[in-house]
Every structure is written in structure tokens, then in C-alpha cells.
Amino acid sequence: MLEIAFVKPDALPRAGALVLLAAEVESAAAAAPPQGLGQRADEATGGAIGRALQAAGFKGRKGQSATVWAPGAGLTKVVAVGLGKAAELSPEAAEAAGATLLPAVSSDAEATVSAEHLPPALAVALAMGAVLRAYRFDRYRTKEKEEDKPKLQRLTVVTGEPDAARSAWAAQEAVAKGVYLARDLVTEPPNVLNPAEMAERCRQLEALGVEVEILGPKEMRKLGFGALLGVAQGSENEPRTVVMRWMGRSGGGGGKGRRNSEAAAATRPLAFLGKGVTFDTGGISIKPAQGMEEMKWDMAGAATVVGLMAALAGRKAKADAVGLVGLVENMPSGKAQRPGDVVKSYSGQTIEVINTDAEGRLVLADLLWYCQEKYDPRFMVDLATLTGAIIISLGHEHAGLFSNDDELAQRLLAAGLAVGEKCWRMPLGEAYDKQLKSDIADMKNVGGRPGGSITAAQFLQRFTNGKPWAHLDIAGTAWASKDQGSTPKGATAFGVRLLDRLVAEHYEG
Amino acid sequence: MLKVRLHREARDPGAVRALPLAEGAAPPAPLRAAAxxxxxxxxxxxVVESLVPAPRTLLVGAGPGAAPLDWERAGGEAAAHAGEGTRVLALDARGLPPGAAAALAAGACLRAWRFERHRTRDVKPGLERLELIVDRPRDVAPFWQRAAAAVRGCLLARDLVAEPANRLSPAAFAERMEGLAAHGLAVEVLGPKRLARLGFGALLAVGGGSANPPHLVVLRWKGTTGAAPVVFVGKGITFDTGGVSIKPAAGMEEMRADMAGAAACAGAMLALALRGSPAPAAAVLALAENAVGAASYRPGDVLRTLSGRTVEVLDTDAEGRLVLADALHYAATRLRPRAIVDVATLTGAIVTALGHHRAGLFATDAALAAQLAAAGEAVGEPVWPMPIGERHREDLRSDIADLRQCAPHGSGVWGGRFLPDACHAAAFLREFAEGVPWAHLDIAGVELRREADALGIKGASGFGARLLDALVAMRFEEAEG
Structure with missing residues (x-):
């Protein structure tokens, strides 16, 4: 991961790239290097930078950048990045600037950002944007040319208050690591990342102080995870359920001895659950070939939960949280589940499987019931690349949010806005629930095309036992088809920052 | 619609009685044992039918009996269970507040609607009259007048939606609208020549493949407040084959309902006129048939819309947004509206998103959206807010025109099989509202009832007419402030 160093405004860097941040001005003629390092660099180069920016038509608009090559004073380049209107300067704008500047300096060995005009919180947001944008997955490239590889190892951010920035960055860096971990997991090919391998990677969180428990097929059979096991039975790769516990508040004691019910409520853990279908062929209800390779990311919900647990543990969040992921591979084979099968879920409710490609909800059904029964959580939030219908509903900008709890839903919406992982609330209701009626079992696993994401959520709701719950359908947001802000093309890790923010904002301290 | 009379006591000895009761209310002594x-x-x-003691009486559950809608549904159930051959229903509303009594009658009228015009034999007689039994007819009458206006508006919309496309061409639709002048609406019909002169490039292109040329109808209700009008814009594709991008054959007959948006707007206008609403209002109905013909427009065509903006056509089956583009621009620039609400059976995507239980609501004005949502809940035509994101607008960038009408298939993640077409359509329409506070109801999926329920038989629902009437009542009847 790109290293970030916060330093005091001191001397001009003597080599490498210098990044200047400029607020928006009316016309390019008014563009001038910002005060401080910017002006000093301009003076050191005999006014070359100012002239170049004017010639480039640089106005400091959000997302705008201009590069001045070899302006003198030993610098390889000066990059000017627009912050947008000064009055609208926000963490979001600073993060966007960080994301904009990164590609412009990634081929340099050294780069310094002149952020001494920004409050330390914005300098940290800028660093976050740069780090998140710098993500690459090059594990399987064996022939990349040297000149195509990024050289930047360390980004120096000049700030007036390096100590404040450093301590704020420590927490953000842990979150960024969680995002990286989630992106890695999602990007890994499905022949490498099968359920057992993903469970092993979860175990690595023990190094951060997370308790990790892995349930194999035997344990799950004994418990009666009939819905999850039905999905897994077609594959050679056996399923796993992984439970990760971070007891940052109680230290693992679980608040024993407390009598006060309010205090007891506060010590109940927060629960996060993820769908982890390491590859989804659709099973016997097999998917069309076109685009099927993308089904390797059908475990993005689980990856997000793993990334979140790493973030919470990494920044030593003062909250008790439990993360559960259901890991299976959905394959067609002679022993695969068939359309028409009836399975008995862990809750005891029976499910008629109409479509084996609606498997995510079967996995989550057992997880949700197990979670509420075993951990009595304050709330459960599940994440899943659940339905194509949510993409038809909302596209790729918002995740679908379904919830039986208005307060939780509001908090999730607000947290999503704050970190740029937007959600849109979708309805639930009895009329939709009725679409799941089965002739021979307690329910069907699909409710038809109309309202397809809603009926999927209704299905999940039947396994929440009425506890506060929210469901994020991230099928449209887990993967980006092009670079967008601090998210490069590919796995987005959508949800890690959102849920970390949710915890930080409302459930710590 | 049923003939409704308000009486203190049941008069027709042959009437079937119906007694609606809220949860927990005790049935009268003679019916207690049966209940x-x-x-x-x-x-x-x-619903429980009691045959002894006479007369035949239906006990009808009204649920909590809190909202008017509870009573509407009870009235509807009473009508549904009146029985074959019953001509007269006596609804006992004694002891209920006047609003609840009127709601009972409204529900019965909605449920009793039938569309039998094209049957020539073995037509089964249905309910004809309703006796609403109330303590004080004079107190209930004004409530009923108001409710009846909305019901008649809804039933006009249903009649139009149910009418097959060979009977309801754009010209025939326009002619029916001329009949609304009798209720005090000003009706203006723009035929194909005038549309061509004015530059309705999108509406004319969509209607180009049909032998039945497009029309635009403008309905105006003057009102009394002197404020700027609220304007409804309706999609009126009298039949939608899809055009050159032709639809699959299965289920295509339902496309005769692709004018349900225009029908809802017309129904709302009738309701406002019948109840003498003080609010100035207008409706712009874009009527065309999307047929396959030698003069059909094609995928790839670039159209010049009334607004001057050019639009690249990708899919001739995304025609609704094109006719609305011209109608919205006309409404926004010619009628000086306070707000615009368009209603359209626009996209299959909204059915995937919200199913058959809610319409999609897109808006540029939060207050207008909130009022529409509240109006929808009040009349049992629920909507759900949906987003127009930056990405949705970006997806409409065209390589050769000002914008394209929808996004192409086959690009992006999931093999490009999934497109947020309802959001794209809304982003497209927003361009043509010209900055006027605007909302868009995508009613695909709710324009037809899939099965009978308390307020209607299977088929045309009239969705939108009562909602818009309720919106006007809630928001636009006071002078502009």
C-alpha cells in the first residue's frame, strides 16, 4: 500500500513531483500558484509555473489537473489539481483531489503534495483518496514492463499540523487496508479463491486480534444449515461459514455481571453478514455465458464483511462486532441441487427451490437465523450481490437498501452519503411477501420478475426473526466498469467504508 | 357508474343489505349469532353472508376503520359479494362520519365497474344502483359529490384503457376528449398538420409508421384562484407494437393499455371539473400509435424535438419518452405551469424494480414528490421515490446528437444485460421539463390489475386519476403563495 508521510511546510522538495492544490477561479488568467510552496516553486523557476498554468487554461475546477514538465529547480514536474469552489471545500472534494492527483504522479519515485492550506482532516481525506486510487492487483502479471509499473511508494503530504494528521490517518489507514483486503478477495480468480481458501484468508485477521471460527460442512450439517448446504452440494469445493468476532468494547467478556438492561443492550454486538458465493454458475438454472466471468465477485458481500472486520480491528474500534460470511460455490453437477427441491433451513422453515440461481438468499437465510439466535445482536446488516433486478432498478450509483428499522436505515443512508457509497431505500411490504407463496413448502426462493429485488429482501426478512435488520443489495455497486474517483476500475469494496463509518458515528464510545 | 342515492332507510325491498363493521365493533343483535x-x-x-333473518345481509370487515381507504375497501368488498343477479345494494353507513360513508359508496362504485361494451350475447347483469343509508343525507351529500367526481374520473380512465386499439386510435381518443367540453373543460386538439408546423419532431416520428396519425390534446380547467396552472402530461400510445424494434408476440395485446398515462390525466381533469376545483389545471396528452410501417422511424435516426434538442434513437420501442419530450416542452413553455407531473406506462424496468404494487416516482422537486407520495397513500395508489443519478444522465450522451434516448445493451458489468432504464428514461424526460418543478410517475405495471381486489376487477385500474385529483386537493387549491 502507498505510504503516506505528513510533514511540516519546510523547504521545497529538491526532486520528484510537486503537487499544488488550487481552488476554483473565474478565469484562467486569474490562475496563480497557491501561496506557500506553490509560490516558492514559482519563484524558484522564474515564474514558469504561473505562466504554464495560465497557458493550460487551468481554473481549479473539481477534477481538473494540469502538468508542467521539468519546470526547473530540480523538479520532474509540477501538477496542479483543482479543488473546486473554495466555499464548497469538503472531505469529499479533498478525497476527489487525492484521487485526481495520484495517476499524475504514480510514475514518479517521489511526490510531495502541498496541502498546508488545508485543515488536517482534509489533508487526511486527500491522502485517503490517493491511497484508495493507487490500488492495483498485479499478482498474476508476469510480464509487465518496468516502465508500465507505478514507481511511487511514498506520498509526502505537507500540512500545518502533521501530528494531528498522523493520528487521524492511523485510523483511516486501517480502513484503507480493509478496503484493499476486500478488493483483493473480490478480484482473486475463482480457481484460487474457493470457500476453503477464503476461510483461510479470514483466519489471517487473528493477527489483528479478531477471533476467527470456521465451520466446515460437518459442523454445518450437525447444526442443520440445510439451505446453505443445498447450494454447496453441486461443487467439489466444500462450503465454509466463518465467524469473526472483534470485541473492541467488552474485550471478549461480553459485559458479564451487568444487570442494567440498557447497558446490556449496549453490549450486544453489532452483526454484519455477507454472501460469499466464490463462483456462481447459477447451478442447474445455469447463467448465460456472456459475462459469466464476472460471477467471481459474487462473494463481494462476504469480502466486504472481512474488510470491515479488518478495518474495525485495525483501528481498534471501541465496539463489539461479529462478522459472519457464508462461503459456497454454486456449480451444476450430478449431485447439484435441482429446481423443485425442497430444503429445510436452519430456522426450521422449508424452502422450495424454484431457481438454483437464486442461491445467495439461501446462504444468507441460514446465516441470519444462526446469527440472531447465537449472538442476539443489536442489529444485523447483510450485504450481498443478490439480484440483477437491483441494477435494473437503480443502476450502478446506489446500492439497494431494505430495512425493517427506520433508524438503522437513516443511519446507513447518511453514512453512505458521507463516504461516497450511496444507498437508496427500497420498499418492503406484505403484497411483495405474498409473491413467495409456495404450493408445497413454507416459501419459494423466488417471487418472479416483478419487484425481484424486493421479493429477495422479503425472503431474507423471513429469517431475521423480527430483529432490527438491513439488507444492502450491492450487485450494481460491487464492481466498477471504469475508474471513478477514488475507486479504480474493478472491485470497489463498496460497503467497507460505509459500515465503518456507521460504527464510528453511532456505536462507539 | 352505479346510480347512487342517499337515504335514511333502505327503500328497495329487493336490495341486498351490506353492513360494514370495523374491527372490534359489535354486530347488531339479529346478526350476532351468524357473525x-x-x-x-x-x-x-x-365478508359473511347472513340469509336469516331476512333480508339477506352482508357483514363486511373494514379493518381498523381509521382511514377513508379502509371504508372504501369495505364498500368494494360489499359490491364484490353482492351476488349475481343483484341489481341494488343497500350500504348501511349509519353511525359513520360523512367522509367514511362517502368512501363506502366510492369503493362500491369502483368495484362495480365493468367493461361489457364489446360483448354481444350472454351479458350478465350486474349492480345498477346503490342506496347509501345514512343518518343525515344532507350532511353526507357534499362528501359524496367530491368522492363521486374522483370515481368518475377514475372510471373514465379505465374505460379508455380497456378500449381496444382498433376502436381507440389517436383521433378517436381526441374525439372522446372533445366530449369533456360538456363538463366545462376547454379542449384543444392539434392534428398532424399543426404538429408538423409547430415542430413536434419526436411525436410525429413515433406516429409516423401508423395509418392513424398522432394528435396532441390540451385540456384546460380555469379554476378560480388565478394562480398558474398545475399541468399533467400523459403518454398516450394507443397501441405499441414497439415499431421496428418490435416486441415479442406473447402478451402484446396488453399494449392497448399503453395510453394509460394520458387516460389518467384525462380522468383527473374530469374529476377537477366535476367537483368544481378552484385550482387552475391543464393536461397535455401526447397521442400516437407506434406501428410498424414503411414510414416508421428507425434505430439510429436522429430526431429534432420541439425543444430544438436533437435525439438519437436507439430503440424504437422506447417511444414513450419521445412523445413526452415534445409534450413536456410544450407544457413547460406554452402553459406557464406552476408544476408539471407526467404520467406514463414507460418502462419494463420499473416493473422489475417495484412490481405490480407501486408506481415509480421521479422528481426534481422534493415537496412535490412528498405530496404525490402522500396523495398516493391516501387513495390507495402507492408510489415509491426513485433516483435520477449523475451516471444515469451521463449514460445518455450521444456520439452524434444532443442526447440519446436510452442506453445501449451489452456494455458494462454483468454482460450489460441489466440497464436501469426507468432511471434513464426519467433523466431523459427531465431535460424537457425546462426547469419547471417536475415529477414523473412511471405507472408501467400498475395500469392493469393482475387480479381482482377490493377496488376493481382484473384489468384497467385507472391508476393515477384519483392520485392527481388528490394531489390538487392537497397542494394546489390555495392561491399561489
């Missing part, structure tokens, strides 16, 4: 035996609790949807 108990049938485990009648007053739950919504519960």
Missing part, C-alpha cells in the same frame, strides 16, 4: 359462528372479527377483506 360469531362464521368467526367474523371485522378484519379487512372479511
Amino acid at each position: 360469531a359462528a362464521a368467526r367474523f372479527t371485522g378484519k379487512a377483506g372479511q
Whole structure:
């Protein structure tokens, strides 16, 4: 991961790239290097930078950048990045600037950002944007040319208050690591990342102080995870359920001895659950070939939960949280589940499987019931690349949010806005629930095309036992088809920052 | 619509009686035993028929009996269970507030609607008259007048939606609209020549493949407040084959309902006129048939819309947004509206998103959106807010025109099989509202009832007419402030 160093405004860097941040001005003629390092660099180069920016038509608009090559004073380049209107300067704008500047300096060995005009919180947001944008997955490239590889190892951010920035960055860096971990997991090919391998990677969180428990097929059979096991039975790769516990508040004691019910409520853990279908062929209800390779990311919900647990543990969040992921591979084979099968879920409710490609909800059904029964959580939030219908509903900008709890839903919406992982609330209701009626079992696993994401959520709701719950359908947001802000093309890790923010904002301290 | 009379007592000895009861209310003594035996609790949807003692009486559950909608549904259930051959229903609303009594009658009228015009034999007679039994007819009458106006508006919309496309061409639709002048609406019809002169490039292109040329109808209600009008814009594709991008054959007959948006707007205008609303209002109905013909427009065509903006056509089956583009621009620039609400059976995507239970609501004005949502809940035509994101607008960038009408298939993640077409359509329409506070109701999926319920038989629902009428009542009847 790109290293970030916060330093005091001191001397001009003597080599490498210098990044200047400029607020928006009316016309390019008014563009001038910002005060401080910017002006000093301009003076050191005999006014070359100012002239170049004017010639480039640089106005400091959000997302705008201009590069001045070899302006003198030993610098390889000066990059000017627009912050947008000064009055609208926000963490979001600073993060966007960080994301904009990164590609412009990634081929340099050294780069310094002149952020001494920004409050330390914005300098940290800028660093976050740069780090998140710098993500690459090059594990399987064996022939990349040297000149195509990024050289930047360390980004120096000049700030007036390096100590404040450093301590704020420590927490953000842990979150960024969680995002990286989630992106890695999602990007890994499905022949490498099968359920057992993903469970092993979860175990690595023990190094951060997370308790990790892995349930194999035997344990799950004994418990009666009939819905999850039905999905897994077609594959050679056996399923796993992984439970990760971070007891940052109680230290693992679980608040024993407390009598006060309010205090007891506060010590109940927060629960996060993820769908982890390491590859989804659709099973016997097999998917069309076109685009099927993308089904390797059908475990993005689980990856997000793993990334979140790493973030919470990494920044030593003062909250008790439990993360559960259901890991299976959905394959067609002679022993695969068939359309028409009836399975008995862990809750005891029976499910008629109409479509084996609606498997995510079967996995989550057992997880949700197990979670509420075993951990009595304050709330459960599940994440899943659940339905194509949510993409038809909302596209790729918002995740679908379904919830039986208005307060939780509001908090999730607000947290999503704050970190740029937007959600849109979708309805639930009895009329939709009725679409799941089965002739021979307690329910069907699909409710038809109309309202397809809603009926999927209704299905999940039947396994929440009425506890506060929210469901994020991230099928449209887990993967980006092009670079967008601090998210490069590919796995987005959508949800890690959102849920970390949710915890930080409302459930710590 | 049923003939409704308000009386203190049932008059017709042959009438079937119906007694609606909220949960927990005790049935009258003679019916108590029957109610108990049938485990009648007053739950919504519960109906118990008591044959002894005479007369035949239906006990009808009204659920909590809190909202007018509870009573509407009870009235509807009573009508649904009146029985074959029953001509007169006596609804006992004694002891109920006047609003609830009117709601009972409204529900019965909505449920009793039938569309039998094209049957020539073995037509089964249905309910004809309703006696609404109330304590004080004079107190209930104004409530009923108001409710009846909305019901008649809704039923006009249903009649139009149910009419097959060979009977309801754009010209025939326009002609029916001329009949609304009798109720005090000003009706203006723009035929194909005038549309061409004015530059309705999108509406004309969509209608180009049909032998039945497009029309634009403008309905105006003057009102009394002197404020700027609220304007409804309706999609009126009298039949939608899809055009050159032709639809699959299965289910295509339902495309005769692709003018349900225009029908809802017309119904709302009738309701406003019948109840003499003080609010100035207008409706712009874009009527065309999307047929396959030698003069059909093609995928790839670039159209010049009334607004001057050019639009690249990708899919001739995304025609609704094109006719609305011209109608919206006309409404926004010619009628000086306070707000615009368009109603359209626009996209299959909204059915995937919200199913058959809610319409999609897109808006540029939060207050207008909130009022529409509240109006929808009040009349049992629920909507759900949906987003127009930056990405949705970006997806409409065209390589050769000002914008394209929808996004192409086959690009992006999931093999490009999934497109947020309802959001794209809304982003497209927003361009043509010209900055006027605007909302868009995508009613695909709710324009037809999939099965009978308390307020209607299977088929045309009239969705939108009562909602818009309720919106005007809630928001636009005071002078502009």
C-alpha cells in the first residue's frame, strides 16, 4: 500500500513531483500558484509555473489537473489539481483531489503534495483518496514492463499540523487496508479463491486480534444449515461459514455481571453478514455465458464483511462486532441441487427451490437465523450481490437498501452519503411477501420478475426473526466498469467504508 | 357508474343489505349469532353472508376503520359479494362520519365497474344502483359529490384503457376528449398538420409508421384562484407494437393499455371539473400509435424535438419518452405551469424494480414528490421515490446528437444485460421539463390489475386519476403563495 508521510511546510522538495492544490477561479488568467510552496516553486523557476498554468487554461475546477514538465529547480514536474469552489471545500472534494492527483504522479519515485492550506482532516481525506486510487492487483502479471509499473511508494503530504494528521490517518489507514483486503478477495480468480481458501484468508485477521471460527460442512450439517448446504452440494469445493468476532468494547467478556438492561443492550454486538458465493454458475438454472466471468465477485458481500472486520480491528474500534460470511460455490453437477427441491433451513422453515440461481438468499437465510439466535445482536446488516433486478432498478450509483428499522436505515443512508457509497431505500411490504407463496413448502426462493429485488429482501426478512435488520443489495455497486474517483476500475469494496463509518458515528464510545 | 342515492332507510325491498363493521365493533343483535359462528372479527377483506333473518345481509370487515381507504375497501368488498343477479345494494353507513360513508359508496362504485361494451350475447347483469343509508343525507351529500367526481374520473380512465386499439386510435381518443367540453373543460386538439408546423419532431416520428396519425390534446380547467396552472402530461400510445424494434408476440395485446398515462390525466381533469376545483389545471396528452410501417422511424435516426434538442434513437420501442419530450416542452413553455407531473406506462424496468404494487416516482422537486407520495397513500395508489443519478444522465450522451434516448445493451458489468432504464428514461424526460418543478410517475405495471381486489376487477385500474385529483386537493387549491 502507498505510504503516506505528513510533514511540516519546510523547504521545497529538491526532486520528484510537486503537487499544488488550487481552488476554483473565474478565469484562467486569474490562475496563480497557491501561496506557500506553490509560490516558492514559482519563484524558484522564474515564474514558469504561473505562466504554464495560465497557458493550460487551468481554473481549479473539481477534477481538473494540469502538468508542467521539468519546470526547473530540480523538479520532474509540477501538477496542479483543482479543488473546486473554495466555499464548497469538503472531505469529499479533498478525497476527489487525492484521487485526481495520484495517476499524475504514480510514475514518479517521489511526490510531495502541498496541502498546508488545508485543515488536517482534509489533508487526511486527500491522502485517503490517493491511497484508495493507487490500488492495483498485479499478482498474476508476469510480464509487465518496468516502465508500465507505478514507481511511487511514498506520498509526502505537507500540512500545518502533521501530528494531528498522523493520528487521524492511523485510523483511516486501517480502513484503507480493509478496503484493499476486500478488493483483493473480490478480484482473486475463482480457481484460487474457493470457500476453503477464503476461510483461510479470514483466519489471517487473528493477527489483528479478531477471533476467527470456521465451520466446515460437518459442523454445518450437525447444526442443520440445510439451505446453505443445498447450494454447496453441486461443487467439489466444500462450503465454509466463518465467524469473526472483534470485541473492541467488552474485550471478549461480553459485559458479564451487568444487570442494567440498557447497558446490556449496549453490549450486544453489532452483526454484519455477507454472501460469499466464490463462483456462481447459477447451478442447474445455469447463467448465460456472456459475462459469466464476472460471477467471481459474487462473494463481494462476504469480502466486504472481512474488510470491515479488518478495518474495525485495525483501528481498534471501541465496539463489539461479529462478522459472519457464508462461503459456497454454486456449480451444476450430478449431485447439484435441482429446481423443485425442497430444503429445510436452519430456522426450521422449508424452502422450495424454484431457481438454483437464486442461491445467495439461501446462504444468507441460514446465516441470519444462526446469527440472531447465537449472538442476539443489536442489529444485523447483510450485504450481498443478490439480484440483477437491483441494477435494473437503480443502476450502478446506489446500492439497494431494505430495512425493517427506520433508524438503522437513516443511519446507513447518511453514512453512505458521507463516504461516497450511496444507498437508496427500497420498499418492503406484505403484497411483495405474498409473491413467495409456495404450493408445497413454507416459501419459494423466488417471487418472479416483478419487484425481484424486493421479493429477495422479503425472503431474507423471513429469517431475521423480527430483529432490527438491513439488507444492502450491492450487485450494481460491487464492481466498477471504469475508474471513478477514488475507486479504480474493478472491485470497489463498496460497503467497507460505509459500515465503518456507521460504527464510528453511532456505536462507539 | 352505479346510480347512487342517499337515504335514511333502505327503500328497495329487493336490495341486498351490506353492513360494514370495523374491527372490534359489535354486530347488531339479529346478526350476532351468524357473525360469531362464521368467526367474523371485522378484519379487512372479511365478508359473511347472513340469509336469516331476512333480508339477506352482508357483514363486511373494514379493518381498523381509521382511514377513508379502509371504508372504501369495505364498500368494494360489499359490491364484490353482492351476488349475481343483484341489481341494488343497500350500504348501511349509519353511525359513520360523512367522509367514511362517502368512501363506502366510492369503493362500491369502483368495484362495480365493468367493461361489457364489446360483448354481444350472454351479458350478465350486474349492480345498477346503490342506496347509501345514512343518518343525515344532507350532511353526507357534499362528501359524496367530491368522492363521486374522483370515481368518475377514475372510471373514465379505465374505460379508455380497456378500449381496444382498433376502436381507440389517436383521433378517436381526441374525439372522446372533445366530449369533456360538456363538463366545462376547454379542449384543444392539434392534428398532424399543426404538429408538423409547430415542430413536434419526436411525436410525429413515433406516429409516423401508423395509418392513424398522432394528435396532441390540451385540456384546460380555469379554476378560480388565478394562480398558474398545475399541468399533467400523459403518454398516450394507443397501441405499441414497439415499431421496428418490435416486441415479442406473447402478451402484446396488453399494449392497448399503453395510453394509460394520458387516460389518467384525462380522468383527473374530469374529476377537477366535476367537483368544481378552484385550482387552475391543464393536461397535455401526447397521442400516437407506434406501428410498424414503411414510414416508421428507425434505430439510429436522429430526431429534432420541439425543444430544438436533437435525439438519437436507439430503440424504437422506447417511444414513450419521445412523445413526452415534445409534450413536456410544450407544457413547460406554452402553459406557464406552476408544476408539471407526467404520467406514463414507460418502462419494463420499473416493473422489475417495484412490481405490480407501486408506481415509480421521479422528481426534481422534493415537496412535490412528498405530496404525490402522500396523495398516493391516501387513495390507495402507492408510489415509491426513485433516483435520477449523475451516471444515469451521463449514460445518455450521444456520439452524434444532443442526447440519446436510452442506453445501449451489452456494455458494462454483468454482460450489460441489466440497464436501469426507468432511471434513464426519467433523466431523459427531465431535460424537457425546462426547469419547471417536475415529477414523473412511471405507472408501467400498475395500469392493469393482475387480479381482482377490493377496488376493481382484473384489468384497467385507472391508476393515477384519483392520485392527481388528490394531489390538487392537497397542494394546489390555495392561491399561489
